[in-house]
Amino acid sequence: xxxxxxxxxxxxxxxxxxxxxxxxxxxxxxxxxxxxxxxxxxxxxxxxxxxxxxxxxxxxxxxxxxxxxxxxxxxxxxxxxxxxxxxxxxxxxxxxxxxxxxxxxxxxxxxxxxxxxxxxxxxxxxxxxxxxxxxxxxxxxxxxxxxxxxxxxxxxxxxxxxxxxxxxxxxxxxxxxxxxxxxxxxxxxxxxxxxxxxxxxxxxxxxxxxxxxxxxxxxxxxxxxxxxxxxxxxxxxxxxxxxxxxxxxxxxxxx
Numbered sequence: 691x692x693x694x695x696x697x698x699x700x701x702x703x704x705x706x707x708x709x710x711x712x713x714x715x716x717x718x719x720x721x722x723x724x725x726x727x728x729x730x731x732x733x734x735x736x737x738x739x740x741x742x743x744x745x746x747x748x749x750x751x752x753x754x755x756x757x758x759x760x761x762x763x764x765x766x767x768x769x770x771x772x773x774x775x776x777x778x779x780x781x782x783x784x785x786x787x788x789x790x791x792x793x794x795x796x797x798x799x800x801x802x803x804x805x806x807x808x809x810x811x812x813x814x815x816x817x818x819x820x821x822x823x824x825x826x827x828x829x830x831x832x833x834x835x836x837x838x839x840x841x842x843x844x845x846x847x848x849x850x851x852x853x854x855x856x857x858x859x860x861x862x863x864x865x866x867x868x869x870x871x872x873x874x875x876x877x878x879x880x881x882x883x884x885x886x887x888x889x890x891x892x893x894x895x896x897x898x899x900x901x902x903x904x905x906x907x908x909x910x911x912x913x914x915x916x917x918x919x920x921x922x923x924x925x926x927x928x929x930x931x932x933x934x935x936x937x938x939x940x941x942x943x944x945x
Contacts, residue, residue, distance in 0.1 A: 709735040710824065711753060715745045715771075716760040716786070721809075725758060728813045729820075740764070742771045750861065753841050753850055753944060754781055756824060759803075761787040761794070769801060776802030779853035782823045786811070841944040842878040844926070844937075847917075849874060856916075864916050869894070873909045877927060881941040886934040910935060 712734050714725040722738035729736045737748050741763055748754065757775070761768030772783055785798045788809040795806045804823045807816055842849045846859030854871055856864040866874065872894040876885070885893075887906045894909075910929075914921040928938045 709733055710755045711735045711737065712756050712758060712820065713745065713748055713754045714738040714758040714786075715740075715742070715763070715768075716758070717741065717762075717764045718760070721760070721786075724813065729817070732817055734820075742766050745771070749775075749779075749781075749853070750857070750863070753852065755840065755852065756782045756784065756820060758784050758786050758820075761785060761789055761798070769797060772798065772803055773801045779855070781852050784816075784819060784823060786816070838945055839879075839943055842875070843942040843944065844878065844881070845939050849878060851875070866916070867912075869909050870913050870916070873906070874913060877935070877937040878941050879943075881937045881939065884930045884933050884936045890935065906935075 710733075712725070712729055714722060714729075714736060716722055716725070716738070717740045719740075722740070726736045726738045737752070737754075739745055739748060745757075745759075759768055759772055761772075763771075768785070768787070772785065775781065775783065783803045784805045784807060785803045786807045786809065787794065787798075789795075790808050795808075798806045804826070805819050807819060839851055841851055848857045849855075849871075850857070854866065856866055856871075856874070858864060873890060876890060876893040879893075890906050910927055911921070914924050914927055917926050918924045924938075926938055928936050930936055
């Protein structure tokens with residue numbers, strides 16, 4: 691059962707429609723201008739930066755749907771950036787590089803890039819490749835992820851479903867295990883609605899981890915430690931005695 695087909699009732703959540711956000715990393719100002727102008731004309735939101743430090747700042751503060759990454763950055767190795775990013779997130783990466791050697795293309799793809807485009811390139815071809823990568827990624831059914839949702843926001847917090855990163859109100863990153871992430875997604879998808887333990891197990895796909903109801907209680911306890919100022923008196927994840935759990939504050943859904 692997935693969250694789209696679930697019969698669990700949901701409270702109305704505010705839906706924010708926003709354009710697909712492409713982050714372009716290239717130390718060539720002309721290339722950054724090309725990315726910004728051409729992709730913006732084709733209904734993308736574009737952020738163009740010159741180095742890895744600026745890239746990391748954008749990724750920490752904003753929802754990014756796809757990354758365009760040059761390999762030859764000033765004083766930085768784009769391959770290393772791509773490898774580190776792939777270890778930390780599932781954001782689609784298209785390498786855009788002047789390196790034409792087959793070895794570079796193979797290495798980039800093996801490091802986890804979704805595509806490799808060599809300079810010079812046709813902007814129309816790049817646009818087509820971006821759309822293809824996004825279609826392919828959106829078609830993937832990832833465990834615990836409602837189709838089409840990019841992030842959930844609540845009370846100043848944000849759970850980015852692309853990076854699987856939870857950000858606090860003061861912009862600190864909170865690490866979540868797979869089970870904690872999947873369970874939190876389920877709770878945020880049905881805010882202010884009571885969900886039984888059986889429903890939480892089914893929707894969060896915890897069958898492979900633990901098949902008994904009390905496993906949910908352990909995951910809830912761990913989530914509370916990371917979310918709540920006082921886990922003994924939770925504000926977000928509340929217990930409904932004899933019924934289950936409820937996420938107790940409004941949630942904004944970002945598509």
